[in-house]
Amino acid sequence: MSAEPRSLARRLFEPASIDSQAPVARVVTYVLLFLWTLVVVIPLYWVFITSFKGPGEVDNGPFYLPFVDFAPSLQAWDFMLVQNYTLRPYMNSVVVAVASTLLAVLIGSLAAYALVRIRFQVKLAAVAIFLILLTAIIVAVATFGVRWEIAIVVAAALFVIALFTLLGRTKLAVGNSDIEFWIISNRIMPPIVAVLPIYVMFQQMRLLDTQVALIATYTAINLPIVVWLTRDFFAGIPLDLEESAQIDGASKFRVFFTIALPLVRSGLVATFLLVLILAWNEYLLALFLSNADAQTMPVLVSAQNTTRGPQWWNMSVLITVMIAPVIIISSILQKHIARGLLVGAVKG
């Protein structure tokens, strides 16, 4: 404390100590944060209270406070959840999101771990031959009407022959960082480019409008994110633990499941949540791949735009039940998410 008395202006504009703010700055900070709080809360609040309104309360002008200027009713909730059987799309969403996230995290973290710990050398020639043969299969099936089973068998045979004749003649190879980059760069691809062939593929397999189709597709589109995030978690853990386990004779798989995975637990939680949210909210692919049996919540919500005009009260119920669980889960696990994203962004 200095003995010299400070003038009013100095007291208002200068901080009292080194890790605090000047009073004026503090007021401005809180006012701005409060304004953004309003921006975040008002839409959510409006959806929430609209779900307790009926057609009358919505049409006769804005009412803001339940019990004060309108009488809340559970009519819309009853209509959407009990009479209209929203449970089915809801369960579809839960099953698809959880299953695809589990699969993506499992497959993705396995690949990320291998890419961090094991050196890869894939012959460029082999990759090129593979892609050429794949294109050849597609052209053969699409234009010349060759049966796809036959095309695949022939191509596989050609691939093996080409591989044996070329092996050892070329040195050009792709390494770990190339494979990683390829996996991650798949995320750049807009889903609209891939969705038509995926649609046809599932149609041929008679899997259209099933949960399996959605789970498989979501796993694929979220895989790059899992690899991209988890590779940094694995790169961050010290080698000695794994090495000593390997000297004791544990296999790579065992090391992965019993040592590496538990060490990156909190990163995995972040990854899991992020991917879960992405899968839970996914709209475009669900629109293509499901229509009745496997319909998910985003599609159901968007389909509420009926000919009688949107029925805000019913829609609000759907939106509320869709966002409530994710908000609760991620609010609890918030710290993990921020940290996980940070690790990913630092090393990318």
Place this chain on the structure above:
Amino acid sequence: MTATDTMPDAADRRSWAEWLDGHSGRIMVLPAVIVLLCFAIFPLIISAYLALSRFALAPGGFTLKFIGLLNFRKLLVGSQQYHLLGKFGTFGFVQFALLALIAAGLFFLLARYLLRGRPTVVGTVGRLLATAMAMGLAVLALAPMAPGGVPGTVVNTLLYVFVGVSVQFALGLGLALLCGQPIRGRNFFRVLFFIPLMVTPVGIAYTFRMLADMQKGPFAPLVRAFGISEWSWATEAWSARLMVLVGDTWQWTPFMFIVLLAAIENQPRDQVEAARLDGANGFQIFRDITWPAIAPIAATVVLIRLIEAFKIIDLPNVLTGGGPGLATESMTLHSFISWRTQDLGGSAAIGYMLLFISTIVCVSFFNFVVRPARRFEA
């Protein structure tokens, strides 16, 4: 696998386990590669084929006829040009001046690279490609904005991507800096500000339709006071676009905020305190300590957002249905609408053009912004 005690079986098992361990790397990566081959590479090749052919329904199925680049021609210079690229206006002085300015800037960057650094072949080709792309996009964006022009879906998408991401970044950074101050309740704000990111975009679209309803929305009394309740944002191109941007910003600002806040919390505390003791003001601290510390992370979050922003469809589809006219239609929505009208070739062609634009923009951003930002840190 369960263990058995019989000797031959155990030996058998050991060799099997050895084989497994020897190939563990490949086995670990294989599932990921197979999944991506099935759902990314394979569909991409088929889409390329679709983009080059005409699809027609025929009795008992469909026919595909190879037509070369006709789909692309139709979209770029033919009957669908107004839809994808928009209607070009006449260039006035302002447009030429802007274009010249952009060209000069790009030329300056290119010249600096060629003269100052040690130019490599790959670096030069990449930069030429990026420059050409930037110039092309600038022309495409300016031409429909000129008097008499109407923007098409490419311009709309670029608007959502560049304006949207910039606004989200600015807001997210501002909020993160505010929250990074020594304030009470930081965790409360962190949790609360994060919520919009989790709301499904379809839900956001309906929510903002409700909020922006001029007669029944929460702001209706305000609107009535201004005497504009007869006006509707949905009937005018720019107000509709603004609405989509508002919804998108509401959802994605939290993403920027949360990562940047974590980065700000990680900045070197001792340096900040030393600077404070030396009497540095807030702006100086931000410029000399905070910004260098968070720049690589900032560049990376913007990159992630860029990648995702190109894919926008849910908001415009539900909020405005792409209208009025095609004022808010994004390229993904355009492709989707083409698919619904059985124009599969056109749909795939639009998808491919989107892939082309977004890949070049994202890769350029990675090479020319993210990489230097990281090197700057190290």
